[in-house]
Amino acid sequence: GGVLAASPVLPEDVPGEAMPGNIRRGRNFLAYLRTLGEFIKKSMKADQGFCSYPAQFMEKLKEETGIAEPKSLRFCYSRLDSLLRTLEVPDLDEFMPLQLVANFCTLLATYNKGFRVLFEPYDERRPHVGDPRLKLWCIDASIAMKPIFERFRNVIITSGTLSPPVLYEKILQFNPKLTASLEMRLSRKCFLPLIVTKGSDQVPISSRFELRDDKNCLKNYGDLLVQLCQIVPDGMVCFFTSYEYMEMIVSHWAKEEVGVLKNLLRYKLVFTETNDAVETSQSLSAFKKACDAGRGAIFFSVARGKVAEGIDFNDHYSRCVVMFGIPYLYTKSNELKKRAAFLKEERNIKMSEFIVFDALRQTSQCVGRAIRSKSDYGIMVFADVRYAKPDKREKLPKWVNQHLDPEHTNLSTDRAIQISRAFLQEASQPRIKEEEIGVTMFTCEQVEQIESRKNDVLDGGLDEKVRQGREAYKSKMNVTVKRETEVKPEINQELKVEIEPKIKKEPDISEPKVKTEASDASMDIDISH
Secondary structure, rough: OOOOOOOOHHHHOOOOOOHHHOOHEEEEHHHHHHHHHHHHHHOOOOOHHHHHHEHHHHHHHHHHHHHOOOOHHHHHHHHHHHHHHHHHHOOOOHHHHHHHHHHHHHHHHHOOOOEEEEEEEEEEOOOOOOOEEEEEEEEEOOOHHHHHHHHOOOOOOOOOOOOOHHHHHHHHHOOOOOOOOOOOOOOOOOEEEEEEEEEOOEEEOOHHHOOOOOHHHHHHHHHHHHHHHOOOOOOOEEEOOOOHHHHHHHHOOOOOOOHHHHHHHHHOOOEEEOHHHHHHHHHHHHHHHHOOOOOOEEEEEOOHHHHHHOOOHHHHOOEEEEOOOOOOOOOHHHHHHHHHHHHHHOOOOHHHHHHHHHHHHHHHHHHHHHHOOOOOEEEEEEEEEHHHHHHHOOOOOOHHOOOOOOHHEEEEEHHHHHHHHHHHHHHHOOOOHHHHOOEOOOHHHHHHHHHHHHHHHHHHHOHHHHHHHHHHHHHHHHHHHHHHHOOOOOOHHHHHHHHHHHHHHOOOOOOOHHHHHHHHHHHHHHHHH
16 A cells, blocks of 8 residues: 655756666665665764755765765655566555655755755753654745746736735745735625633733743633633634643643533533644544534644644534634744744845744634635634734734724623624524625626626737637638538538539530439549548
8 A cells, every 4th residue: 555755856856867877776776775774863863953954964974974976866766666666565655764765865965055954853842852853944935936937927826815925925036917915705794803812800811921821811711712612503623823732721621620621511522633644634524523413513723733724614614713822933943043044144034024924824824714615604713912913913814804893803702702692693694695696796797798808808919910810710610600500411511612613613414414423423532532
């Protein structure tokens, strides 16, 4: 079982020359891979982390192993692919670690600019736990987009979370000819964004470091969720800033004296996302079954996780999405420091600007799970006092700010529940499709106008010769259509047009009738051939 992963490099960077002779034989290639594997093992036993350019890492590889030819490294993926196919290996999953080594070496020898080799002996948030990681990390997103801009004349980038667009232009290195932020046209209000800043006791709620362990803050978060469970039907999805924060807050809710988790289970089942992809898939499946059965369920997930960016919670699977806190990146991370330095030097983007941009983009991704179609409806809850600040709100997508009532930007949990209850009573009413015509659906007149403008644009963009060719083609097609309306087959129609004038112009009265028919028959055969 299993499938070999596709080539890790971009199509135009795949080696086109002949494979080096030192890795053509299977034995030689395996010995080559073994040497690379031993070098990587040794590098990962270091006590101190490091960050270097790929060229610097390859220089170290040369000094310690004697492997000096980068060309052979570039062919690691293709040579391993060829070897496994030749041997007809039945279970490719067993060779996944070897594939990772081959992919790493291929990328290492292919790219230098915009990449870094990063090694961390442990997670900085848990320094007492050994967790060595060696990464080849792309810090320049424009590398992946550059081939697309070069290959296609027109490129349209659309998304519900491209806000603000100016930063995307800098990060991806392109100059757009047209930039537009479109509003959402709705025949009725189908989603409700709310910014909840405090609990019923007026204590602020936030995921900032100073308040993470505050019992009053955690209590207000729990009260908000329990009260939402009482009024929201079917499914709910809750996003946390990180796995650590989710584990901490759920553990607190599970305590007997707190009782939040116990109260939640009275109204809905609870499922969580984990680092394991299989467990997460099983939890998602059980979550949807509970919603389909009418029991109702809550799914606890993490921003930047699998669920936040790749799973649709359409219709009754997410009648409410809650974002607990703002999902900022870990500011002391080596990855963030290196990327921030690159963006500041190469793109003139400040670190603080990028951190806020990235956090609000992730927030938009999370809350966007609530609305997946124009017939869907749901509530979006931004549960953090910092969302009330104008500099945070203005970085949310336009379609969110468009429907964010100014009175809903600084709510307590009690007031948020009242507003949510009224919204759900109204939004759950049956849709009237007639009301959508001219708002979310085109009328017949609008469709005709669009088609007319499209034809005008197409005709206006053609030169005179092309336009004449199109007109000639249209007239020819009209003749063909006219012929097809007659009774005889198409081949006979063409013969009739070409043959009959000749027969009428040069009739041979002296010849017998039978001979004329034979002549016509022979003429038919010659032309058809």
